[in-house]
Amino acid sequence: MRILLLTLIFLLTPSIAWSAKEDQSYNMANIRVVVNGSQVSFDQEPIIVNDRILVPIRAIAESLGTTVEWQEPYVIITKGEKKVTLTINSTTAYNENRQVFFMEQPPIIINGRTLVSLRFVAEALGASVTWDDNNKVVTIISDEDLAGLEQSIAGDNYYKLYDPIIGPSIGPAYEEAEQYVLEQRLLNHIKEIQYTYIRFNEFGSYNTMVIGNDEVDNEKAVWLVKDKYTDDITVTGSTILKDGISQEIVFSVLKNKEIDRESISKIYIAPYEKNQIYWFVIAEKGETKCYYCLDFYTGDIVIELSVK
Numbered sequence: 001m002r003i004l005l006l007t008l009i010f011l012l013t014p015s016i017a018w019s020a021k022e023d024q025s026y027n028m029a030n031i032r033v034v035v036n037g038s039q040v041s042f043d044q045e046p047i048i049v050n051d052r053i054l055v056p057i058r059a060i061a062e063s064l065g066t067t068v069e070w071q072e073p074y075v076i077i078t079k080g081e082k083k084v085t086l087t088i089n090s091t092t093a094y095n096e097n098r099q100v101f102f103m104e105q106p107p108i109i110i111n112g113r114t115l116v117s118l119r120f121v122a123e124a125l126g127a128s129v130t131w132d133d134n135n136k137v138v139t140i141i142s143d144e145d146l147a148g149l150e151q152s153i154a155g156d157n158y159y160k161l162y163d164p165i166i167g168p169s170i171g172p173a174y175e176e177a178e179q180y181v182l183e184q185r186l187l188n189h190i191k192e193i194q195y196t197y198i199r200f201n202e203f204g205s206y207n208t209m210v211i212g213n214d215e216v217d218n219e220k221a222v223w224l225v226k227d228k229y230t231d232d233i234t235v236t237g238s239t240i241l242k243d244g245i246s247q248e249i250v251f252s253v254l255k256n257k258e259i260d261r262e263s264i265s266k267i268y269i270a271p272y273e274k275n276q277i278y279w280f281v282i283a284e285k286g287e288t289k290c291y292y293c294l295d296f297y298t299g300d301i302v303i304e305l306s307v308k
Contacts (some may be wrong), residue, residue, distance in 0.1 A: 008181050026110070029053050035063035035140045043114040046138075052105045053138070054115040064127060064142045068114075073106060075114050079126070088114065099305050102199045160279060171195055171208030172226040172233050178210065180233045187212035196223065196270035198236075200282060200291050207236050207270060217241070223271050237271030244296040245268070250279050254300055259283045259290060269296060278302065 025151040029046040032039060033055060040063055046055045057075065058068045066079040083096040090107045105117040118129055118138060128141045170181065174193045181187045192211040199205065207223040214220045223237040251261045259281075266282040277296040284290065285306075293303035 001225050020049075021038075025049075026054075030136065032135070032137045033060070033140065034137060035060065036142055038063070044111050044115070047110065047115065049108065049115075051104060052117050054105065054108070054117055056113045057107065057116045058114065060140065064140070082126075086114075086116070092305060094307070100200060100305055100307055108212065136140075169225055170228070171206055171224050174208070176226070176233065177208040177224050180224060181210050181212070182224055185215070186210075186235070186238070187220060188215055189213045191219075197280070198270050200280065201281060207241040209270065211241070214240075221269065237275045237277055239269075239277050244277065245279070245294070245299045249299055250281065250294055253294060253301065254281065254283070254292065257290075257292075257301075257304075259285060259292075 007158075024047045026047040029048050030256070031046055031053070032122075033042075033046065034040070038264065042056050042059055044056050046053055048054070057077070059196050061068045061077055064079070066077055069076040069078070073088045075088065077084045077086070082194050085094045086103075086107050087093070088109055089106050091103045092098055092100060093103055103117065103120055104121075107114055107116045107120075109115070118140075126142060130139045130141075131137075132139065171177065177193055181190070187210065190212040191212060192209075194209050195206045196209045197206045204274060207225050210222045210224065212220065219241045221239055221241055224233050225236050226233050247267060250267065263285055264281060264283045266280070268280050269277060270280055272278045272293060279292075279294040279296055281292040281294070282289070283292070287308055289307045291303065291305040291307070292301060294301055
């Protein structure tokens with residue numbers, strides 16, 4: 001059975017903008033939300049932040065048979081044996097096994113209500129999300145109510161209003177990646193191709209990294225992603241490798257955190273966001289798993305997490 005996990009990235013005409021926090025604004029979404037056949041009433045209406053729809057988590061979660069507990073600054077969402085812990089204004093979340101994953105849009109508080117993206121609702125609470133363009137209605141259906149339900153997609157209508165994603169985004173196959181960078185003259189010679197995860201989750205989104213030499217013989221890395229619907233390949237990042245810090249410098253920086261190279265289980269370069277290149281490092285210190293992202297150009301630690 002196919003479960004659609006759709007990121008609703010709307011290009012709607014904004015209404016009046018309000019302040020979500022000092023450096024962030026939002027617009028009213030002006031939509032209706034239906035969960036398992038019943039329209040949801042909100043005391044805080046859905047909003048648009050950074051081109052993404054955010055909805056009050058408690059109203060949606062309770063409609064899906066999920067409990068929500070507030071332990072400032074954490075929001076704990078429980079459904080059966082599953083548990084997800086969020087932190088307000090943070091992209092980091094944890095599941096019941098203390099595995100870490102990252103959200104594209106952090107939860108925020110508006111008028112005393114916690115709002116999260118609809119993609120999070122789909123992925124974390126086990127639901128299917130679809131969009132009715134004509135009526136401006138978001139329909140959310142839990143796994144339990146999917147039996148016998150035929151999902152249909154209105155083709156090009158989806159591309160007019162938002163970018164749908166079924167599961168994680170992926171990079172092209174090695175052969176496709178090599179052909180693309182050569183045809184686009186991004187590289188003249190290919191040395192290495194590999195998949196690189198753009199978060200710390202090996203079951204999450206990944207790019208295809210191609211390393212080679214450009215027209216002036218600089219060693220260069222290019223990251224590619226492939227659209228699942230159109231098969232179009234696009235560049236998510238590129239860099240001249242000599243312009244960034246070396247792996248040895250990464251080891252040196254982390255040594256100050258009492259992380260030696262023997263404790264590092266994974267280290268690689270990838271774009272955290274488009275053209276935002278980081279060193280990704282996963283290490284173990286005793287019973288603690290440590291996650292680091294270092295700016296590729298400056299060596300500054302921009303993400304530091306420890307999970308026991």
